[in-house]
Amino acid sequence: MRDASVTSSSTRGFDAQDVASRSYSQPAEALEIDPGLIVAQHSGAGKANQYFLRGFALDHGYDIGLTIDGMPINQGSHVHSNGYADANFIIPELFGAVDVRKGPYFADEGIFSSVGSIRMEYVDRLREGLLSASGGMFGYGRLLGAKSFAVGDGELLAALELNNYNGPWERPDEQRKINGVLRWSQGTQENGLSITAMAFSNHWFGTDQIPMHDVALGLMSRWGTQDPTDGGNATRYSLSARWSQTSASDFSRVEAFAIRETTNLYDDFVYNLVNPLPLNDQTHQFDRRTVLGFNAVHGWKYNVAAIPVETRVGAQTRFDAIRNGFGDSYLRNQYDSIRDDYVKNYTHALWTDTTVRWTPWFRSTVGFRLDYVHGSVDTVLNPLYAPGWFAGAPNLIGTANDGELGRVFTSPKAGVVFGPFHELGNSEFFVNFGEGLREEDIRGALAHWDPAVGSYGPNVQLLTKTRGAEAGVRAKPIEGLDTSLSLFWQDFDAENTFSGDAGVTTYGRPGRRLGFEWTGDYSIASWAHAYGEVTGTHARFRGSDAVQKAAYLQLVNNDAGDPLYPLNLPGNAPGNYLMLAPVWVAKAGVELGEKTGWFGGLYYRYFGSRPLTEDGQIRSSATASLNVRAGYRFDNGWKIQLDAFNVTNQRSSAIDYGYGAFGRQDYLLFPGYAGGSIGVMDRHFKPQDPPAVRVTLSGPLTILDSASALGPK
Template identity: 45%
Template sequence: MSILQPPPVPRSLSVGALAAALCIAPTCAGAQAARADEVTLSEISVSAVAAPTAAAAGPASASAGYVGGVSGIGGALRPVDAASGGIISGAQINSRPVTRPGEVLEEVPGLIVTQHSGEGKANQFFLRGFNLDHGTDIALFVDGMPVNMRTHAHGQGYADLNFLIPELVGAVEFHKGPYFVRDGDFASAGSVRIDYLDTVAQNVALTSLGSFGYRRALSIASAPLGTGNLLVAGEAQTYDGPWEVPDNLRKLNGVLRYSQGTALDGFSVTGMAYWARWNATNQIPERAVADGIIGRYGTLDPTDGGDTGRFSLSGRWSQTDETGITRANAYVIRYRMNLWNDFTYFLNDPVNGDQFRQLDDRVLGGGEVAHVFQGDLVGLPMENEIGLQTRTDAMRVGLFNTTNRLFRSTVLDDRVLEASAAFYYENRLRWTDWLRTSVGFRADGYYADVRSDTPANSGRARDGIVNPKLGLVLGPWAETELYLNYGGGFHSNDVRGVTATTDPASPLFNVARSPFLVPSTGYEVGIRNRSIAGLETAVALFRLDFASENLFQGDTGTTEPSRPTRRLGIEWTNRYAVTPWLRLEGDLTVTNARFADRDPAGSRVPEAPTTIASAGITFGEGLGWFGSLRFRYFGPRPLIEDNAVRSKPTALLNGRVGYNFENGVSLSLDILNLTNARADQITYFYESRLPGEAGGVADRHFHPVEPTAVRLTLAGRF
């Protein structure tokens, strides 16, 4: 047993039973659809599980789903030494009625997942006063593999989660802030680690039909094979959306996994394959709709869209002995993306238009190995963890001017090799029953070689950074713990901006080089309370500072200067298991985001959300009726530095109702945007030029929320 953990769960409770106890959604393949590793929890403890015993839990038990204060997916679970971290079960993830796969991560308190383009494009993320773009400062992992793509053709940290199969999710671990030694690049605002199941106790087949051409079929099956288990999953989906030019999304997805043993002593090998193509209705200018040039769901360039493919092979291994726990994972990913966008129409080229193609074609590989040593220091319980991470990307990234997807000219076409390695160490010490500390550091080193079609922009770059990580936990007293955290973090910049000296579109002009690694510093004080039976509430006050930086813009192939920023905020998170069949939740995040220097342009950080709130109710237990109602509020945001132009708030309500039959069949109905709100998914403010306009016009550009849509799902377990 980990000596730093609270009293353990009884040995008779397995990981699979724990996960089954957390299952609340029929789409997680019943109560046993969570991780089925039959390993006792003698070395695992959970600081808060608001669930009945595994034997009593049913397929729609609403009494749990959110496990606060735990971490270590795929290995030993240990306390999360921050009020803003935790674990969410796959069952709770699947209880949400959502429009697109990435939206299931909105179960992470304070996280907004939205879209401004076609359904095959990566989501837009917002957290802790950040417009994270497509993933610049939120690190996402699926089964130990990084999702964020560095030096990506469209944007640094581009994280495409459209290959995610929610029904396969066993658990989701989330952290916020740069306080954790395992988190490195892109994790300053937070990190999310998603683990897939090894087996399902019942095979699953489901089909969904819905508004706007939505069709989806999914099957999941597992069976013993030799001394282990084989899991197979396949998914196919189509979707048009309400757009005047249909998305015409076509998606195929598959997972094949062989596993032996348990999460603490065992291994797995997993292959994944994903392919998609789509049209895209990007954000459109308000004036075009107001003047009747296009409708609310119209487009100014009907040939925007893209295609992508992702193929991966990964493995994980773990072993527990008298010294502690060793874990390792490795992966190789083949990734390709073509993206056609036209955001400014005729601003730069009044004759041919401004559409461009972005190409990203890469192979990346890497892995991690870590060991937790258990022991003592002068009689005080202690753990030491050391780890090594590595990653290498070999890629071709290109930007090309196009018209109706036809090539016109090359802006840039670069070959890049980028590699990194990191070493981390953390000491965790329990001084008394009410005091424990964690002290550690993380050292990262980066190397890159850029071979550009513009010779002046070729070159090599190296950089490194060392960040401390500190945590202190006081309590529990009266079921209450106090947390203090401090840590340094960073994100890497697109390395093309690090080596570039010349604007590829205008070779006579020099450009400012970007720093390779941009540091951040975070502080947090928080409290978590469980004094009321079934209720877990947490409050965190945080601050995050980012250094001055230059950002490489994939849409233009140039660098743009940015300024130092400071974010101050408060988060309030609540999870309440009222009864075994009724669960409530509510979250609120308020953030003040400002530039830290003085500039006549203003102090507001464009697109930084001030207020994010959500609330939900989930009901159902075992056979019979089940359902969920989810509210999400995305507050107004400044769109320019002086706050003279702001976005409108977006408030959405999604609902689900269904019935579990005795024969293993379930039927559910999702209603998305239940109130038919005429709101925006996202809003920008920039210059564009429409046909007939004499020059560029600064305007709001928005991507509307889809109108009310229904989706009917028939699922069978056998």
């Protein structure tokens, strides 16, 4: 969608070469080109990643909006997590543009974009084609072919990707992925149209996070698993269209899409906390959805008293028809049903913004957004399959959570830019303020009954307000150097969390983030380029947690007679730390080489220690990695490339969580355990991958050039 002028210091735009020059081991990691963003994985090579940005643990996509060619990737009211954003289907080699934003300052950003957004666009034309074959350690293999041809008056782009990966785990991931893209387009992004079909299928096993104390005591390997059947499968099929028209005085763009997605997840995070051996605590979650929607924008360029003005008006709508649910399972065989619902989720928005260029060095943008979110939940749960039925548990756990709900939300936006000042390194200064919203899972907003514990409880609001401000500067103090510094603040009225394993949303206290983001990009010479970035954030809850204080006092007094007392105490005291909130994130890289001949690069990534509980007693480890690339580019366009990951063999964590669980190995420590505990409180982690090497051979796909005879060149 056509963007207005850059209105914040943290807005960035990248092209295909920028993405290709970075080092990443999985496709979604290519999104880490966004400064300050961390993309991590805790459960196999097929599950949606975990995202971290500006002091926010964004779960699987709660507040970071991902789109590809105008189509949303985030899935609202998803069975596993609200905003679930499975980006495993993206093909970074096809990127034509990647635009990143942060904060609630943009009128055309709404649901799932209150912290940030990443807009990806594929190329329309790839006449030279691309053939890429990669192989490496731990069973990694990937084959990609892509090429476009002239067909009629337009361009037909076709791409096919095949991928498999086992990983270093005792139970291999056995990931098997197939991915295809077919697009016919005419004209350009500014004046033209396109029709795109995509198809994606992914199957995998997944080693989840494991308890640190069992590894430290030598009871299990850091590459081991608590349940070798964890994993899942996912599919995504889409058909989308784009039409755009631009003239000297106005412009229009319309994007429409239809998406069909399915997800099956088998997870076991607390191991044997509830069910004793030979059972375990695995759950099966399924989500089937059809998504229909469109985005439209029209803009005008005009003068008022000789002052240039640009106004945009847009409309967005989306409808998700969903069937999802979950229950307990054993070895991927579900034996009860906790939730099973038909969900209808609608989001509609009208927005506008106006940019006024008061002088050649001063401009302002004011915007406004109106959102209407509504939907319904209708259970199809058979109470005979509800857990506890034969023990006399109420059979109202489904219908008690049925209903309809709708809410209207308004969000003002404003920003000013002044500069450049040549005497200050061509500097531009930015100030932004905006309000935004988070859409909660509609099942949680309607729920009155917690099916996991069998009790009534309050539901949460459907929409949560966020406010934010940012001040920053971008400058080019010397030739080839582009640098920026941004100071940001963002508040949430409630840090609500959705539990996919219970099907409920939990109230959270208000939260606040304060921080800074620095970036530097230096083109030293035609053969040398360097970049660096640092983000630091102070993230805290506001107010006090009386509920947690009361619960902690009960634990201290052991009122419930917990069989694992006092190992259930650490991390349960009240506090103000925002759990999993990243404090320090840093990335840096150096790339060397001309368009032909030898090339290489070094890539460093640092993900600092984070509090895993609100009292800060359990913290994650800091994660650092260094990747290396070396290769040779031939005159005919082919290249051979070697990528080495984690070359310093850092034995840290890819991701960490703090909670209570009971592993299979814990029976050696507590042989008589029969349930009834909140678990052994500990840091649960997914280890950082060990050193690995991959080799890629890639070049132009010329063998199909004769197909270009189908149409004019």
